[in-house]
Each structure stands twice: as structure tokens, then as C-alpha cells.
Amino acid sequence: MSAAREHPSHRCPRCDGPRLAPHPAGFVFRHRVDCALLAAEDATAAADAERAADAGLPGFYRRTTDAERVLLEACGVALPLDARTECYWLTPSVRRRRWAGVSLDAAA
Numbered sequence: 317m318s319a320a321r322e323h324p325s326h327r328c329p330r331c332d333g334p335r336l337a338p339h340p341a342g343f344v345f346r347h348r349v350d351c352a353l354l355a356a357e358d359a360t361a362a363a364d365a366e367r368a369a370d371a372g373l374p375g376f377y378r379r380t381t382d383a384e385r386v387l388l389e390a391c392g393v394a395l396p397l398d399a400r401t402e403c404y405w406l407t408p409s410v411r412r413r414r415w416a417g418v419s420l421d422a423a424a
């Protein structure tokens with residue numbers, strides 16, 4: 317497994333951690349352990365996994381979280397207020413997210 321590369325300019329606005337790109341899980345940052353956005357992202361990932369497991373879903377759409385919106389804005393992406401996040405799983409443990417009209421990495 318090769319080491320994840322850091323995006324040259326996409327950084328977490330709270331902890332300055334870099335976005336890892338490309339990354340198998342898609343939209344991922346290397347946050348500091350005490351970063352509030354990391355805590356928010358971890359909570360969302362757990363909730364997403366629970367929802368998918370409970371409903372037996374391969375994926376679903378939900379409201380975009382404030383943390384996702386802040387991190388996407390740090391990457392130059394401004395989402396509409398009613399933006400929705402599509403969650404789907406590459407494997408049972410690898411969740412990916414995407415947003416309509418957003419392409420952060422052409423090759424990803």
C-alpha cells in the first residue's frame with residue numbers, strides 16, 4: 317500500500333491538516349487528533365455506517381453536514397444551501413462521499 321499524498325493547497329481550516337489525495341476513501345484529511353472537524357467527521361462516518369447497516373442500503377443521500385461544507389469550502393468548493401451528500405461504500409469499511417457537480421480530483 318503506497319503512502320497517501322498530501323494535496324498541495326487543500327488544508328483543514330481548523331488544524332491545518334492536509335487533504336490526502338488521492339485516497340481510497342475519497343474526501344479525507346489528516347487532521348490533528350484534537351481537531352473539532354475530525355470529531356465531527358468521525359461522528360458522521362459512524363452515523364452513516366449505522367444507517368447503511370440498519371437499512372441494508374448500498375448507499376444513500378443525506379443533508380450535507382456543516383463540517384463537510386467547511387472542509388469543501390477550504391478546497392474552493394461552495395455548495396448550495398440545500399446540497400446533499402451521497403454516501404456509498406467501496407467495501408464494507410470504505411465509505412466514499414460525493415456531491416453533485418463537485419470534482420475535486422479529475423483522476424479520483
Ligand SMILES: [Zn+2]
Pocket residue numbers: 328329330331332333345346347348351352353354
Ligand atoms: Zn482538522
